[in-house]
Amino acid sequence: MKPKPHLEILQGTLDLLILRTLRVEPLHGWAVSERIQQVSDDVLQVNQGSLYPAMHRLEHRGWIEAEWKTSQLGRRARFYRLTAAGRKQLELESENWDRLTTAIGKIMRLA
Amino acid sequence: MNWRDISLRIRAVLFRKQFEQDLEDELASHFEMQTRKNLAQGMDAAEAKRQAAIQFGGRARVSEECRDARGVHWITTLFQDAVYAARGLRRSPIFAATAVATIALGLGLDTALFTVFNAYYFAPVNVRDPHSLYDISWRDRAGGFHGYAWPEYQEFLSQNPPFSEVTAYQGAEVRLNGRAAYGLLVTAEYFAMLGGHASLGRTLLPEDAPGNEIVLSHLAWQNRFGSDPAMVGKTLLLHGRTFRVLGIAQAGFRGLGARPVDFWVPLTAAAQINGRQPDLFGPQHPRSLTIIARLKPEYGSSQSEAAATLWIRRLTAGDPDSEKAVQAVLTSVATYKPWKPSNTLTFAPILVAFSLVLLLGCANVANMMLARALSRQRELGIRVSLGASRARLIRQLLTESAVLALPAAAAGFAASQFLIWISIHVLYATLPPGIAGFAEKLPELSPDLRVFGYNLAIALASAVLFGLAPALRATRKDVIQAVQGDIATAFGPSRLRNLLVVAQVTVCALLLITTGVLLRGVLRAEDLSTSLSKRETIEIVPDEDFRARTLDRVSRDPAVDLLAAALTSPVARPFFLTVRAQDGGALLKMSVNSVSPEYFTLFDLPVLRGRNFTREEARAADPVVIVSHTAAQRLWPNQDPVGRSLRLVPDSATSPRFRTFPTARVIGVSRDDLSRWITDGEERTLIYFPSTAQAAGNVLFAGVRSDVETARRSLDAGLAAIDPSAAVTQRFQVRDFAAEEGYTFRLAYWATSAIGLLALLLTLTGIYGVVAFLVSQRKKEIGIRMALGATSGAISGLIVKQSMRLALIGTASGAALALGVSKALSSSLVIINTFDALTYLAGVLLVLAACAFAAYFPTRRATRIDPVASLRYD
Numbered sequence: 006m007k008p009k010p011h012l013e014i015l016q017g018t019l020d021l022l023i024l025r026t027l028r029v030e031p032l033h034g035w036a037v038s039e040r041i042q043q044v045s046d047d048v049l050q051v052n053q054g055s056l057y058p059a060m061h062r063l064e065h066r067g068w069i070e071a072e073w074k075t076s077q078l079g080r081r082a083r084f085y086r087l088t089a090a091g092r093k094q095l096e097l098e099s100e101n102w103d104r105l106t107t108a109i110g111k112i113m114r115l116a
Numbered sequence: 117m118n119w120r121d122i123s124l125r126i127r128a129v130l131f132r133k134q135f136e137q138d139l140e141d142e143l144a145s146h147f148e149m150q151t152r153k154n155l156a157q158g159m160d161a162a163e164a165k166r167q168a169a170i171q172f173g174g175r176a177r178v179s180e181e182c183r184d185a186r187g188v189h190w191i192t193t194l195f196q197d198a199v200y201a202a203r204g205l206r207r208s209p210i211f212a213a214t215a216v217a218t219i220a221l222g223l224g225l226d227t228a229l230f231t232v233f234n235a236y237y238f239a240p241v242n243v244r245d246p247h248s249l250y251d252i253s254w255r256d257r258a259g260g261f262h263g264y265a266w267p268e269y270q271e272f273l274s275q276n277p278p279f280s281e282v283t284a285y286q287g288a289e290v291r292l293n294g295r296a297a298y299g300l301l302v303t304a305e306y307f308a309m310l311g312g313h314a315s316l317g318r319t320l321l322p323e324d325a326p327g328n329e330i331v332l333s334h335l336a337w338q339n340r341f342g343s344d345p346a347m348v349g350k351t352l353l354l355h356g357r358t359f360r361v362l363g364i365a366q367a368g369f370r371g372l373g374a375r376p377v378d379f380w381v382p383l384t385a386a387a388q389i390n391g392r393q394p395d396l397f398g399p400q401h402p403r404s405l406t407i408i409a410r411l412k413p414e415y416g417s418s419q420s421e422a423a424a425t426l427w428i429r430r431l432t433a434g435d436p437d438s439e440k441a442v443q444a445v446l447t448s449v450a451t452y453k454p455w456k457p458s459n460t461l462t463f464a465p466i467l468v469a470f471s472l473v474l475l476l477g478c479a480n481v482a483n484m485m486l487a488r489a490l491s492r493q494r495e496l497g498i499r500v501s502l503g504a505s506r507a508r509l510i511r512q513l514l515t516e517s518a519v520l521a522l523p524a525a526a527a528g529f530a531a532s533q534f535l536i537w538i539s540i541h542v543l544y545a546t547l548p549p550g551i552a553g554f555a556e557k558l559p560e561l562s563p564d565l566r567v568f569g570y571n572l573a574i575a576l577a578s579a580v581l582f583g584l585a586p587a588l589r590a591t592r593k594d595v596i597q598a599v600q601g602d603i604a605t606a607f608g609p610s611r612l613r614n615l616l617v618v619a620q621v622t623v624c625a626l627l628l629i630t631t632g633v634l635l636r637g638v639l640r641a642e643d644l645s646t647s648l649s650k651r652e653t654i655e656i657v658p659d660e661d662f663r664a665r666t667l668d669r670v671s672r673d674p675a676v677d678l679l680a681a682a683l684t685s686p687v688a689r690p691f692f693l694t695v696r697a698q699d700g701g702a703l704l705k706m707s708v709n710s711v712s713p714e715y716f717t718l719f720d721l722p723v724l725r726g727r728n729f730t731r732e733e734a735r736a737a738d739p740v741v742i743v744s745h746t747a748a749q750r751l752w753p754n755q756d757p758v759g760r761s762l763r764l765v766p767d768s769a770t771s772p773r774f775r776t777f778p779t780a781r782v783i784g785v786s787r788d789d790l791s792r793w794i795t796d797g798e799e800r801t802l803i804y805f806p807s808t809a810q811a812a813g814n815v816l817f818a819g820v821r822s823d824v825e826t827a828r829r830s831l832d833a834g835l836a837a838i839d840p841s842a843a844v845t846q847r848f849q850v851r852d853f854a855a856e857e858g859y860t861f862r863l864a865y866w867a868t869s870a871i872g873l874l875a876l877l878l879t880l881t882g883i884y885g886v887v888a889f890l891v892s893q894r895k896k897e898i899g900i901r902m903a904l905g906a907t908s909g910a911i912s913g914l915i916v917k918q919s920m921r922l923a924l925i926g927t928a929s930g931a932a933l934a935l936g937v938s939k940a941l942s943s944s945l946v947i948i949n950t951f952d953a954l955t956y957l958a959g960v961l962l963v964l965a966a967c968a969f970a971a972y973f974p975t976r977r978a979t980r981i982d983p984v985a986s987l988r989y990d
Contacts, residue, residue, distance in 0.1 A: 033145065033146075034142065034146050035145070035146045035149040036149075039153075052173065053146070053150075053171055053172045053173065054172055054173030054174065054177065054178045054181075057143065057146075057178055057181075057182050058178065058181035058182050058184070058185045059185075061182045061185035062185040064124070065121045065125075065185065066121065073138075076145075076149075078149075078152075080145055080148060080149070081141070081145065082142075082149075083138070083141070083145070
């Protein structure tokens with residue numbers, strides 16, 4: 006089976022995607038990358054190598070918290086959860102994102 | 117950076133193992149899940165794992181990036197760098213030892229200076245809450261400072277709400293069991309307010325009834341009473357009155373200020389100790405009290421100063437204008453000496469001189485580091501090829517400097533302690549007897565946290581100084597790239613290195629020339645005063661109450677063969693008087709003194725023309741004068757002054773002694789004597805008025821025929837026997853006066869010569885190192901030159917010429933700077949000759965010779981290079 010061509014994640018949007026993914030429920034790293042891939046209908050593929058440094062960075066900023074828990078499959082995994090500060094940051098960044106995409110969309114249609 | 121970030125970082129550092137494990141587990145679990153997914157998609161086990169790894173990317177790199185994200189990575193690499201640096205330094209122990217020793221020398225000097233500084237200006241005195249204590253004095257219109265009267269002290273707290281506590285004291289110099297002592301008369305609150313406790317007996321308490329009770333300082337108890345354990349309750353003779361010992365103060369309690377106190381007595385005993393002075397509690401209300409008060413924490417010092425100013429202005433409103441307060445002045449007494457902005461100016465030259473040595477050391481080590489870094493080009497090049505960034509390399513090189521700086525800090529600290537120890541010993545051994553008491557005033561020079569901190573901070577700062585330039589240079593891109601080719605050609609002589617050498621030579625020449633200038637100044641100063649050179653003379657300041665008995669005693673002393681008297685000691689701060697010739701001429705300001713006829717014999721100032729004062733003239737203080745030769749020349753150029761008259765033009769500052777008559781007749785001309793001392797400028801104009809030893813205010817000069825020490829002891833015993841309540845009379849050799857006045861000078865030139873020699877040593881090793889390095893770098897070139905027929909003389913000429921060029925530039929700029937420094941010095945010390953050609957020449961030659969000497973050895977090595985071997989090399 007041949008994988009469909011993936012799109013690279015735009016630089017700077019990985020943080021936004023991680024925060025958004027964690028808004029629903031706490032997830033471990035692998036699940037985050039899976040979720041992004043699934044939800045985007047396999048269009049977006051997260052570079053797993055850059056996922057973890059990004060999540061550790063977010064943890065240091067205080068936007069997400071980590072906790073060791075047992076996953077459904079009985080394996081110990083590090084689950085990340087959105088904090089209150091993270092929620093605020095997510096709102097801010099989604100808003101920015103909306104403005105950006107609207108602007109780009111306009112240019113693509115009209116320019 | 118938020119709190120969570122910091123706490124995560126701290127945990128990451130403290131529990132590094134745990135974090136590493138967590139990271140490992142997290143990535144492992146990711147792998148496992150990915151592999152499981154791949155299996156579910158139908159891959160076989162091996163393929164599933166392989167795909168998982170591919171999707172993940174380089175696992176080591178990801179872990180590294182995660183560590184970076186944690187922001188603690190640098191700590192671990194710092195540790196690795198330090199270990200690596202230590203290993204590298206262990207391989208070149210001579211380099212390491214030289215670098216550490218060089219920095220330690222300069223650092224030791226700096227730390228010693230700071231220790232002294234700290235003891236005076238930064239270390240708090242050992243009393244309760246010293247930082248809220250202030251000395252409160254007030255200033256009059258003319259800038260004179262005043263104290264307070266007893267009723268003013270009593271109303272102080274009620275009139276000055278910013279203060280919570282107050283005490284007042286008076287100093288007293290009296291005899292304690294026959295020996296001179298200094299003590300304080302204090303109010304009852306003194307000990308409670310300062311938190312002073314007794315180690316034996318008790319201190320003075322506010323509820324004590326007035327009585328003759330005394331508290332001894334720990335030092336006085338040790339030195340004067342042999343730490344007698346049964347001291348409490350005994351009676352002592354203080355100023356001829358008996359006092360009962362109430363207690364011994366704790367060892368650490370020295371009160372306020374730098375002067376050590378021998379005893380404390382209640383202020384109520386003032387009348388018994390002050391003698392003829394007006395009664396403190398009497399109707400005259402003498403303003404003789406010093407007030408120390410504690411500021412409430414909620415008030416600022418300037419605000420309270422304003423309040424106190426209003427208060428003291430009101431109090432002095434009814435006084436004559438010259439006694440009216442202009443302003444109250446609050447001075448913190450938290451340290452031995454209050455820090456004032458003007459101090460910065462005073463100490464800046466010392467600080468600069470001391471720092472220069474450290475800078476020289478840094479320059480030396482920087483040069484060594486540079487040579488070392490360049491010889492490590494290959495290693496650095498390889499690391500760059502392996503992906504190390506420039507920042508990473510610089511960080512590693514700086515870590516190496518820091519690794520050198522830490523042992524240097526320790527060694528420098530030890531050096532500073534040794535330096536202080538030896539300086540104090542030298543000080544005690546060389547202090548002129550007249551100011552030997554100064555040594556007792558030294559505060560304790562023990563290092564504290566401030567000194568440690570300073571030492572470490574300066575060590576690390578110097579590490580950056582000597583490490584940064586080499587690190588920046590060695591990691592430059594073109595330099596790194598040169599790895600592929602021949603390093604030696606890529607460098608050539610470095611401008612940076614030349615600059616360092618020139619700077620070193622400059623500093624060295626500057627310090628040495630300044631030393632020379634100071635030294636010559638001192639020698640000249642000690643030569644100048646003719647009156648101080650001939651005879652051993654002891655100065656005696658009698659207590660006016662006992663003048664006649666003192667005179668009688670001294671003149672009967674077998675050790676004394678001639679007794680003279682004068683208002684002031686020769687070359688002591690003189691009085692001045694404006695005069696002019698009676699028959700016209702300009703107004704001239706001249707030094708005046710009134711002396712007994714014996715003065716001219718005692719100080720070997722023969723009357724050259726005319727005659728000496730007669731006894732009758734001296735007794736009656738007649739309007740006759742003897743003028744110095746120079747004074748005569750100024751007043752009556754090329755004429756005989758004897759018999760002529762002098763018009764006296766006194767002003768408000770003139771001593772009453774010299775305003776009793778409007779004119780005086782010149783009866784003689786004496787040999788010249790120095791009339792002003794080194795800080796005021798050289799002058800030889802003097803006018804002597806007649807006086808006697810009996811006249812109040814005159815000091816006595818006893819010419820002694822035997823050994824001075826014996827005479828001094830004999831006089832002391834005789835004077836002490838006059839009356840126990842006679843005031844302490846100062847006795848010191850007049851000849852010491854010159855030594856005393858010149859002592860700070862001497863200290864200055866000792867310090868600068870020590871620093872200058874150190875600088876010379878550092879410069880020598882610095883030049884040696886640089887030339888040696890250049891020679892080894894140019895081995896190949898020299899080999900080629902020799903192969904082409906250059907003689908060894910031509911080769912050494914080449915190298916010596918290069919190094920001497922640097923030396924010449926350095927000495928020239930050093931000499932120019934020294935000119936500026938001695939110009940600045942001469943503005944406050946008139947004796948200094950700014951254009952002392954001999955000193956400059958000697959300094960310049962010495963430095964040049966030293967440079968040539970240092971360059972000589974590596975040059976010789978260059979001439980011994982075997983052309984064949986050096987061409988094969990590399």
